[in-house]
Amino acid sequence: IQRSYNKRQKLAQYNTIDDAAKLLRTSHNIMVITGAGISTSLGIPDFRSKGTGFYERIRTLGYEDGEDVFNIDNFDDKPNIFYSLAGDILPDQKRFSPTHAFLRLLQDKDRLQTNYTQNIDNLEGLAGIDKERLIQCHGSFATASCRKCRHKVPGEEIFDDIRAKRVARCRRCTQTIAKQPKKKQKAFKLRKNDWEDSSDDGGEYDVPEAGVMKPDITFFGEQLPDNFFQRFTERDAKNVDLVVVIGTSLKVAPVSEMPNYLPHHVPQIFISREPIQHVNFDIQLIGDCDHVVFELCRRAGWSLKHEMIPPHF
Ligand code: CNA
Numbered sequence: 001i002q003r004s005y006n007k008r009q010k011l012a013q014y015n016t017i018d019d020a021a022k023l024l025r026t027s028h029n030i031m032v033i034t035g036a037g038i039s040t041s042l043g044i045p046d047f048r049s050k051g052t053g054f055y056e057r058i059r060t061l062g063y064e065d066g067e068d069v070f071n072i073d074n075f076d077d078k079p080n081i082f083y084s085l086a087g088d089i090l091p092d093q094k095r096f097s098p099t100h101a102f103l104r105l106l107q108d109k110d111r112l113q114t115n116y117t118q119n120i121d122n123l124e125g126l127a128g129i130d131k132e133r134l135i136q137c138h139g140s141f142a143t144a145s146c147r148k149c150r151h152k153v154p155g156e157e158i159f160d161d162i163r164a165k166r167v168a169r170c171r172r173c174t175q176t177i178a179k180q181p182k183k184k185q186k187a188f189k190l191r192k193n194d195w196e197d198s199s200d201d202g203g204e205y206d207v208p209e210a211g212v213m214k215p216d217i218t219f220f221g222e223q224l225p226d227n228f229f230q231r232f233t234e235r236d237a238k239n240v241d242l243v244v245v246i247g248t249s250l251k252v253a254p255v256s257e258m259p260n261y262l263p264h265h266v267p268q269i270f271i272s273r274e275p276i277q278h279v280n281f282d283i284q285l286i287g288d289c290d291h292v293v294f295e296l297c298r299r300a301g302w303s304l305k306h307e308m309i310p311p312h313f
Pocket of ligand 1: 034044047119
Protein backbone atom coordinates (compact mmCIF):
# COMPACT_ATOMS: atom_id res chain seq x y z
CA ILE A 1 0.00 0.00 0.00
CA GLN A 2 1.34 3.39 -1.01
CA ARG A 3 0.13 5.47 1.91
CA SER A 4 2.52 5.72 4.85
CA TYR A 5 1.40 4.81 8.36
CA ASN A 6 -0.41 7.72 9.93
CA LYS A 7 -2.79 7.61 12.90
CA ARG A 8 -6.24 8.42 11.58
CA GLN A 9 -8.50 11.08 13.06
CA LYS A 10 -11.96 10.19 14.32
CA LEU A 11 -14.79 11.13 11.91
CA ALA A 12 -17.06 13.62 13.69
CA GLN A 13 -20.38 12.41 12.25
CA TYR A 14 -20.40 8.91 13.80
CA ASN A 15 -20.83 8.48 17.55
CA THR A 16 -23.67 6.27 18.73
CA ILE A 17 -24.80 2.67 18.48
CA ASP A 18 -27.59 3.86 16.18
CA ASP A 19 -24.97 5.41 13.90
CA ALA A 20 -23.21 2.03 13.92
CA ALA A 21 -26.44 0.20 13.02
CA LYS A 22 -27.07 2.67 10.21
CA LEU A 23 -23.54 2.17 8.89
CA LEU A 24 -24.13 -1.59 8.81
CA ARG A 25 -27.35 -1.10 6.91
CA THR A 26 -25.84 1.23 4.33
CA SER A 27 -22.43 -0.38 3.73
CA HIS A 28 -21.79 -3.09 1.14
CA ASN A 29 -18.08 -3.84 1.31
CA ILE A 30 -17.49 -4.46 5.00
CA MET A 31 -14.13 -5.55 6.37
CA VAL A 32 -14.36 -7.35 9.70
CA ILE A 33 -11.23 -7.94 11.76
CA THR A 34 -11.75 -10.49 14.52
CA GLY A 35 -9.81 -11.83 17.50
CA ALA A 36 -9.99 -14.40 20.26
CA GLY A 37 -12.82 -12.50 22.02
CA ILE A 38 -15.40 -13.78 19.52
CA SER A 39 -14.85 -17.37 20.71
CA THR A 40 -14.61 -16.89 24.50
CA SER A 41 -18.36 -17.39 24.99
CA LEU A 42 -17.76 -20.97 23.80
CA GLY A 43 -15.25 -21.54 26.60
CA ILE A 44 -12.12 -21.04 24.46
CA PRO A 45 -9.77 -18.75 26.45
CA ASP A 46 -8.30 -15.69 24.76
CA PHE A 47 -4.68 -14.69 25.41
CA ARG A 48 -4.75 -11.43 27.33
CA SER A 49 -7.97 -11.21 29.40
CA LYS A 50 -7.18 -10.77 33.08
CA GLY A 51 -8.07 -13.84 35.12
CA THR A 52 -9.11 -16.11 32.24
CA GLY A 53 -6.56 -15.50 29.45
CA PHE A 54 -4.12 -18.20 28.34
CA TYR A 55 -1.11 -15.97 29.09
CA GLU A 56 -2.11 -15.63 32.74
CA ARG A 57 -2.39 -19.41 33.02
CA ILE A 58 1.06 -19.75 31.48
CA ARG A 59 2.47 -17.33 34.07
CA THR A 60 0.95 -19.38 36.91
CA LEU A 61 2.87 -22.34 35.48
CA GLY A 62 6.10 -20.39 35.86
CA TYR A 63 6.69 -19.03 32.35
CA GLU A 64 7.49 -15.33 32.36
CA ASP A 65 6.02 -14.25 29.08
CA GLY A 66 3.13 -15.98 27.32
CA GLU A 67 4.48 -14.90 23.95
CA ASP A 68 7.59 -17.05 24.55
CA VAL A 69 5.47 -20.17 24.07
CA PHE A 70 4.58 -18.96 20.57
CA ASN A 71 8.09 -17.89 19.60
CA ILE A 72 9.44 -19.94 16.70
CA ASP A 73 13.01 -20.11 18.03
CA ASN A 74 11.77 -21.33 21.39
CA PHE A 75 9.62 -23.91 19.64
CA ASP A 76 12.58 -25.26 17.68
CA ASP A 77 14.66 -25.31 20.84
CA LYS A 78 12.13 -26.86 23.24
CA PRO A 79 8.96 -28.00 21.45
CA ASN A 80 7.85 -29.84 24.59
CA ILE A 81 6.87 -26.52 26.22
CA PHE A 82 4.37 -25.73 23.44
CA TYR A 83 3.11 -29.32 23.45
CA SER A 84 2.58 -29.28 27.22
CA LEU A 85 0.27 -26.24 26.91
CA ALA A 86 -1.35 -26.29 23.48
CA GLY A 87 -4.16 -28.65 24.52
CA ASP A 88 -5.86 -25.67 26.18
CA ILE A 89 -6.37 -23.86 22.88
CA LEU A 90 -6.90 -26.88 20.66
CA PRO A 91 -10.12 -26.42 18.68
CA ASP A 92 -12.50 -29.24 19.52
CA GLN A 93 -15.59 -27.12 19.23
CA LYS A 94 -18.56 -28.30 17.23
CA ARG A 95 -20.38 -24.97 17.56
CA PHE A 96 -19.78 -21.32 16.83
CA SER A 97 -20.76 -18.18 18.73
CA PRO A 98 -23.49 -15.61 18.02
CA THR A 99 -20.72 -13.30 16.79
CA HIS A 100 -19.72 -15.91 14.19
CA ALA A 101 -23.42 -16.04 13.25
CA PHE A 102 -23.28 -12.26 12.81
CA LEU A 103 -20.40 -12.65 10.33
CA ARG A 104 -22.45 -15.24 8.47
CA LEU A 105 -25.42 -12.87 8.41
CA LEU A 106 -23.25 -10.14 6.86
CA GLN A 107 -22.13 -12.67 4.24
CA ASP A 108 -25.71 -13.79 3.53
CA LYS A 109 -26.64 -10.14 3.01
CA ASP A 110 -23.64 -9.87 0.65
CA ARG A 111 -22.09 -7.15 2.78
CA LEU A 112 -19.07 -9.06 4.08
CA GLN A 113 -16.12 -8.30 1.84
CA THR A 114 -13.44 -9.95 3.97
CA ASN A 115 -13.13 -11.36 7.46
CA TYR A 116 -9.53 -11.08 8.62
CA THR A 117 -9.40 -13.40 11.58
CA GLN A 118 -6.49 -13.71 13.97
CA ASN A 119 -8.15 -16.82 15.35
CA ILE A 120 -6.77 -20.26 14.82
CA ASP A 121 -9.84 -22.21 15.90
CA ASN A 122 -11.37 -22.54 12.40
CA LEU A 123 -14.84 -21.66 13.66
CA GLU A 124 -15.43 -19.24 10.80
CA GLY A 125 -15.51 -22.26 8.49
CA LEU A 126 -17.97 -24.01 10.80
CA ALA A 127 -20.18 -20.92 10.68
CA GLY A 128 -20.13 -21.13 6.88
CA ILE A 129 -17.90 -18.18 6.00
CA ASP A 130 -16.74 -18.65 2.40
CA LYS A 131 -13.05 -19.40 1.95
CA GLU A 132 -12.88 -16.55 -0.59
CA ARG A 133 -13.97 -14.05 2.06
CA LEU A 134 -11.78 -15.36 4.87
CA ILE A 135 -8.16 -14.59 5.64
CA GLN A 136 -6.72 -16.57 8.54
CA CYS A 137 -4.00 -14.06 9.37
CA HIS A 138 -2.29 -16.31 11.88
CA GLY A 139 -2.89 -19.63 10.13
CA SER A 140 -4.79 -22.38 11.90
CA PHE A 141 -4.71 -25.84 13.44
CA ALA A 142 -6.27 -27.21 10.21
CA THR A 143 -2.88 -28.47 9.01
CA ALA A 144 0.52 -29.20 10.56
CA SER A 145 3.98 -29.34 8.99
CA CYS A 146 7.30 -30.96 9.80
CA ARG A 147 9.96 -28.48 10.84
CA LYS A 148 12.60 -30.62 9.16
CA CYS A 149 11.22 -31.93 5.84
CA ARG A 150 8.14 -29.59 5.57
CA HIS A 151 5.80 -32.57 5.09
CA LYS A 152 2.23 -31.29 5.60
CA VAL A 153 -0.59 -33.33 7.15
CA PRO A 154 -4.18 -32.64 8.25
CA GLY A 155 -4.07 -31.00 11.69
CA GLU A 156 -6.10 -33.81 13.28
CA GLU A 157 -3.16 -36.17 12.83
CA ILE A 158 -1.32 -34.49 15.68
CA PHE A 159 -4.31 -33.70 17.94
CA ASP A 160 -3.84 -36.90 19.99
CA ASP A 161 -0.22 -35.92 20.65
CA ILE A 162 -1.27 -32.40 21.67
CA ARG A 163 -3.93 -33.77 24.01
CA ALA A 164 -1.44 -36.25 25.47
CA LYS A 165 1.11 -33.38 25.88
CA ARG A 166 3.53 -35.40 23.72
CA VAL A 167 5.76 -33.86 21.04
CA ALA A 168 4.44 -34.98 17.64
CA ARG A 169 7.09 -36.34 15.28
CA CYS A 170 6.97 -36.47 11.49
CA ARG A 171 5.88 -39.84 10.12
CA ARG A 172 7.55 -39.25 6.77
CA CYS A 173 10.91 -38.50 8.42
CA THR A 174 10.43 -41.54 10.64
CA GLN A 175 9.79 -43.78 7.62
CA THR A 176 12.73 -42.33 5.67
CA ILE A 177 15.08 -42.87 8.58
CA ALA A 178 13.82 -46.40 9.19
CA LYS A 179 14.45 -47.30 5.51
CA GLN A 180 18.07 -46.13 5.58
CA PRO A 181 20.77 -48.75 6.20
CA LYS A 182 22.52 -48.26 9.53
CA LYS A 183 25.72 -46.96 7.91
CA LYS A 184 23.78 -44.23 6.10
CA GLN A 185 22.06 -43.23 9.30
CA LYS A 186 25.45 -42.72 10.85
CA ALA A 187 26.72 -40.71 7.88
CA PHE A 188 23.61 -38.50 8.05
CA LYS A 189 24.38 -37.79 11.66
CA LEU A 190 28.02 -37.00 10.90
CA ARG A 191 27.15 -34.60 8.11
CA LYS A 192 24.54 -32.93 10.22
CA ASN A 193 27.14 -32.07 12.81
CA ASP A 194 29.79 -31.03 10.31
CA TRP A 195 32.27 -33.58 11.53
CA GLU A 196 35.20 -34.08 9.22
CA ASP A 197 35.79 -37.73 9.91
CA SER A 198 33.08 -40.00 8.58
CA SER A 199 35.12 -43.19 8.64
CA ASP A 200 33.52 -46.27 10.11
CA ASP A 201 35.21 -46.77 13.45
CA GLY A 202 32.62 -49.28 14.67
CA GLY A 203 31.40 -46.88 17.37
CA GLU A 204 27.78 -46.37 18.35
CA TYR A 205 25.77 -43.46 17.07
CA ASP A 206 22.32 -42.11 17.75
CA VAL A 207 19.98 -42.55 14.81
CA PRO A 208 18.83 -39.19 13.44
CA GLU A 209 15.58 -37.97 14.92
CA ALA A 210 12.43 -37.40 12.92
CA GLY A 211 11.42 -33.75 12.58
CA VAL A 212 9.00 -32.13 15.00
CA MET A 213 5.50 -31.41 13.71
CA LYS A 214 4.18 -27.90 14.24
CA PRO A 215 0.56 -26.83 13.73
CA ASP A 216 0.44 -24.31 10.88
CA ILE A 217 -0.37 -21.43 13.19
CA THR A 218 1.84 -18.38 12.81
CA PHE A 219 4.35 -18.05 15.62
CA PHE A 220 6.12 -14.83 16.59
CA GLY A 221 9.05 -14.59 14.18
CA GLU A 222 7.19 -16.26 11.28
CA GLN A 223 5.76 -14.66 8.14
CA LEU A 224 2.04 -14.16 7.77
CA PRO A 225 0.40 -16.00 4.85
CA ASP A 226 0.95 -14.30 1.47
CA ASN A 227 -2.79 -13.92 0.86
CA PHE A 228 -3.00 -11.58 3.87
CA PHE A 229 -0.83 -8.86 2.33
CA GLN A 230 -2.09 -9.42 -1.18
CA ARG A 231 -5.78 -9.20 -0.36
CA PHE A 232 -5.33 -6.22 1.95
CA THR A 233 -3.22 -4.05 -0.31
CA GLU A 234 -4.54 -5.01 -3.72
CA ARG A 235 -8.21 -5.18 -2.95
CA ASP A 236 -9.61 -4.33 0.46
CA ALA A 237 -7.61 -1.20 1.22
CA LYS A 238 -8.96 0.23 -2.02
CA ASN A 239 -12.67 -0.33 -1.71
CA VAL A 240 -13.96 -1.24 1.76
CA ASP A 241 -16.68 1.12 2.96
CA LEU A 242 -16.82 0.07 6.63
CA VAL A 243 -14.41 -1.54 9.08
CA VAL A 244 -15.67 -3.49 12.10
CA VAL A 245 -13.10 -4.80 14.58
CA ILE A 246 -14.38 -7.34 17.12
CA GLY A 247 -12.96 -9.08 20.20
CA THR A 248 -9.29 -8.26 19.89
CA SER A 249 -6.79 -6.31 22.00
CA LEU A 250 -5.13 -5.27 18.68
CA LYS A 251 -1.72 -5.83 20.21
CA VAL A 252 -0.23 -8.08 17.53
CA ALA A 253 1.28 -6.51 14.41
CA PRO A 254 0.73 -6.32 11.51
CA VAL A 255 -3.02 -6.84 12.12
CA SER A 256 -2.95 -4.13 14.80
CA GLU A 257 -1.75 -1.68 12.15
CA MET A 258 -4.42 -2.39 9.54
CA PRO A 259 -6.97 0.24 10.71
CA ASN A 260 -4.43 3.05 10.44
CA TYR A 261 -3.37 2.00 6.93
CA LEU A 262 -6.90 2.17 5.52
CA PRO A 263 -8.21 5.33 3.83
CA HIS A 264 -9.07 7.64 6.70
CA HIS A 265 -12.54 8.52 5.44
CA VAL A 266 -13.73 4.91 5.88
CA PRO A 267 -15.72 4.67 9.14
CA GLN A 268 -14.38 2.24 11.75
CA ILE A 269 -16.26 0.55 14.59
CA PHE A 270 -14.66 -1.29 17.52
CA ILE A 271 -16.51 -3.89 19.60
CA SER A 272 -14.82 -5.47 22.61
CA ARG A 273 -14.86 -5.77 26.38
CA GLU A 274 -12.05 -3.25 26.81
CA PRO A 275 -11.64 0.09 25.04
CA ILE A 276 -8.39 0.79 23.20
CA GLN A 277 -6.48 4.03 22.71
CA HIS A 278 -3.97 3.33 19.96
CA VAL A 279 -6.50 3.53 17.12
CA ASN A 280 -9.02 6.35 16.78
CA PHE A 281 -12.12 4.30 16.10
CA ASP A 282 -15.19 6.38 15.29
CA ILE A 283 -17.43 4.31 17.52
CA GLN A 284 -16.34 2.00 20.35
CA LEU A 285 -19.06 -0.34 21.60
CA ILE A 286 -17.74 -1.79 24.83
CA GLY A 287 -19.27 -5.01 26.11
CA ASP A 288 -19.72 -8.66 25.38
CA CYS A 289 -19.53 -8.92 21.59
CA ASP A 290 -22.35 -11.48 21.34
CA HIS A 291 -24.66 -8.98 23.05
CA VAL A 292 -23.40 -5.99 21.10
CA VAL A 293 -23.81 -7.60 17.66
CA PHE A 294 -27.27 -8.81 18.62
CA GLU A 295 -28.28 -5.28 19.60
CA LEU A 296 -26.72 -3.83 16.45
CA CYS A 297 -28.73 -6.25 14.31
CA ARG A 298 -31.91 -5.42 16.21
CA ARG A 299 -31.38 -1.72 15.56
CA ALA A 300 -30.51 -2.40 11.92
CA GLY A 301 -33.80 -4.27 11.58
CA TRP A 302 -32.06 -7.63 11.05
CA SER A 303 -32.81 -10.88 12.80
CA LEU A 304 -29.75 -12.64 14.26
CA LYS A 305 -30.60 -16.26 15.03
CA HIS A 306 -28.42 -18.48 17.21
CA GLU A 307 -29.03 -21.19 19.81
CA MET A 308 -27.31 -19.07 22.49
CA ILE A 309 -29.65 -16.14 21.93
CA PRO A 310 -32.82 -16.68 23.99
CA PRO A 311 -35.83 -17.09 21.67
CA HIS A 312 -37.83 -14.22 23.26
CA PHE A 313 -35.19 -11.66 22.25
P1 CNA B 1 -6.23 -11.13 23.02
O1 CNA B 1 -5.02 -10.29 23.02
O2 CNA B 1 -6.36 -12.18 24.06
O3 CNA B 1 -7.47 -10.12 23.12
C1 CNA B 1 -8.79 -10.56 23.18
C2 CNA B 1 -9.64 -9.34 23.47
O4 CNA B 1 -11.00 -9.72 23.38
C3 CNA B 1 -9.42 -8.78 24.87
O5 CNA B 1 -9.20 -7.39 24.78
C4 CNA B 1 -10.72 -9.07 25.61
O6 CNA B 1 -11.11 -8.01 26.47
C5 CNA B 1 -11.71 -9.19 24.49
N1 CNA B 1 -12.77 -10.15 24.77
C6 CNA B 1 -12.68 -11.37 25.34
N2 CNA B 1 -13.88 -11.96 25.39
C7 CNA B 1 -14.76 -11.08 24.83
C8 CNA B 1 -16.16 -11.10 24.61
N3 CNA B 1 -16.90 -12.16 24.92
N4 CNA B 1 -16.73 -10.03 24.04
C9 CNA B 1 -16.00 -8.93 23.70
N5 CNA B 1 -14.67 -8.87 23.89
C10 CNA B 1 -14.06 -9.93 24.45
O7 CNA B 1 -6.45 -11.85 21.61
P2 CNA B 1 -6.23 -11.24 20.16
O8 CNA B 1 -7.11 -12.02 19.28
O9 CNA B 1 -6.29 -9.78 20.15
O10 CNA B 1 -4.71 -11.62 19.89
C11 CNA B 1 -4.30 -12.25 18.77
C12 CNA B 1 -3.84 -13.68 19.05
C13 CNA B 1 -4.76 -14.46 19.94
C14 CNA B 1 -3.86 -14.44 17.77
O11 CNA B 1 -2.57 -14.74 17.38
C15 CNA B 1 -4.68 -15.70 17.99
O12 CNA B 1 -4.16 -16.79 17.33
C16 CNA B 1 -4.67 -15.88 19.46
N6 CNA B 1 -5.74 -16.72 20.04
C17 CNA B 1 -6.73 -17.25 19.29
C18 CNA B 1 -7.70 -18.04 19.90
C19 CNA B 1 -8.78 -18.64 19.04
O13 CNA B 1 -8.52 -18.98 17.91
N7 CNA B 1 -10.00 -18.77 19.57
C20 CNA B 1 -7.66 -18.27 21.27
C21 CNA B 1 -6.62 -17.70 22.02
C22 CNA B 1 -5.68 -16.92 21.38
